[in-house]
Amino acid sequence: MTLAFYPRGGGAQVARYLARSLGDRGVDVTLCCGSLGCPGASTHAETFFAGLTVRALDFTEAAARHGRGQDPMTARVPIHPSFEDRPGVPDRVFTSLTGADHRRQVAAWCELLASVGPPDLYHIHHLTHVNDAVAAQGGIPAVVHLHGTELKMLDAIRRGACGSRPHAPAWQRRLHAAAGRADRLVAVSPADRDLAGDLFGIEPASIDVVPNGVDTQRFSVNRFDAYEGQALWRRWLVEEPRGWNETGAPGSVRYSDRDLQRGFHDRSTGEPLPVLLYVGRFLDFKRVPMLVRAYAAVRAELGPSAPPLVIWGGFPGEWEGDHPHTVATSLGVDGVFFAGWRDHGDLALALNAVDVFVAPSVDEPFGQVYLEAMATGLPVIATRSGGPLSFVNVDPARPNGWLVTPDDEQELAATIVTAMSNETERESRGRRGREIVEREFDWRHVAQRFEAIYRDTIAGS
Secondary structure (H helix, E strand, O other), X not given: OEEOOOOOOHHHHHHHHHHHHHHHOOOOOEXXXXXXXXXXXXXXXXXXXXXXXXXXXEOHHHHHHHHOOOOHHHOOXXXXXXXXXXXXXXXXXXXXXXXXXXXXXXHHHHHHHHHHOOOOOEEEEOOOOHHHHHHOOOOOOEEEEEOOHHHHHHHHXXXXXXXXXXXXXXXXXXXXXXXXXXOEEXXXXXXXXXXHHHHHOOOHHHOEEOOOOEOOOOOOOOOOOHHHHHHHHHXXXXXXXXXXXXXXXXXXXXXXXXHHXXXXXXOOOOOEOOOEEEEEOOOHHHOHHHHHHHHHHHHHHHHHHOOOEEEEEOOOOOOOOOOHHHHXXXXXXXXXXXXXXXXXXXXXXXXXXXXXXXXXXXXXXXXXXXXXXXHOOOOEEEEOOOHHHHOOOOOOOOOOEEEEOOOOHHHHHHHHHHHHOOHHHHHHHHHHHHHHHHHHOEHHHHHHHHHHHHHXXXXXX
């Protein structure tokens, strides 16, 4: 199994859970991936993927070269490129890399794969330079797992949105060729299957759809009472702050006990308030600044009974467009709390300490964190686009959340008000969410489907 990147974001979570679940089924998995930093860091491969057989490319020196003003792509092990175009970061967008950069990336991966030896099959997460390194290993069958971010980039190239990047056409050709070489293509949602078919000029029905899964034991219904929830928020926001502003430094956004008292309690009655939670990175399609603006309208309408909005995540120093903290500060909106980037264990606790999950992403490729929220009995607010359409309100008679029009700030604010004002409806939709996760999205079911794909692919190769 290959993952081009160091552990960060949803793709790494998918690789970790899927590899473990496959191992439980007797599949021998070696995970080849990137790594950054020292043991103990969340970006360090063997730390993040503890318990799995891991072989990693260490990007630490490449990142250090960037810090010294040198080109991280010319290091002996160049750091991976990125699907997102962000200034001032070592992992530059794919479309900015030259042919020579591509060859260095492939060479590093060829060396890693050769050191591991030939497997029965490659499971390649994403379309990247790694696909070319796998092809160089000589005719071993490969399943290519499309996570959606590569499709977004290829769609942007097709639409001419990467016009300032002269190497975009070359990367488009490389990744299209990699898709054509795959023995099987797997998409995470019907929407991504259709987009991939359109991009690559193939029949969508030939692409398998296998959704991501959920650890239904870790992410389970175990609601905290108000006192227990307050203790958790105090730890995450006051005692161990990791929220960050445009400096990019974890802990640069901090809170006091008075801030928590004012934000998490009704200022008229002193009663604990329901809590609204966003989880994710600060990428443009996530629409976090828009969420902050919509939340300002919620506070204007609900006044002292407005719920706090906790923004959980944002990889330190990484954002596209306006920084959400800057937006909140410029609007002067109270009640927004930035918890920073934290591990999956803390997230499972946090989801049990809130009342509604909201993420107004537009064309979210899949949306695993929505399912993790649903697994803990939370109703979710999503947009009518992308992956969430395959699991949010699929039965209109038994809704498990709310769907809003993409980029409709007013509708988003009104929906938040509706959700936060009706405890009975929140609870009933949350129960239905847990039901669909247990029935269709447990990682054990996902691993079983992938094992069947592996066996069919090997037999057909």
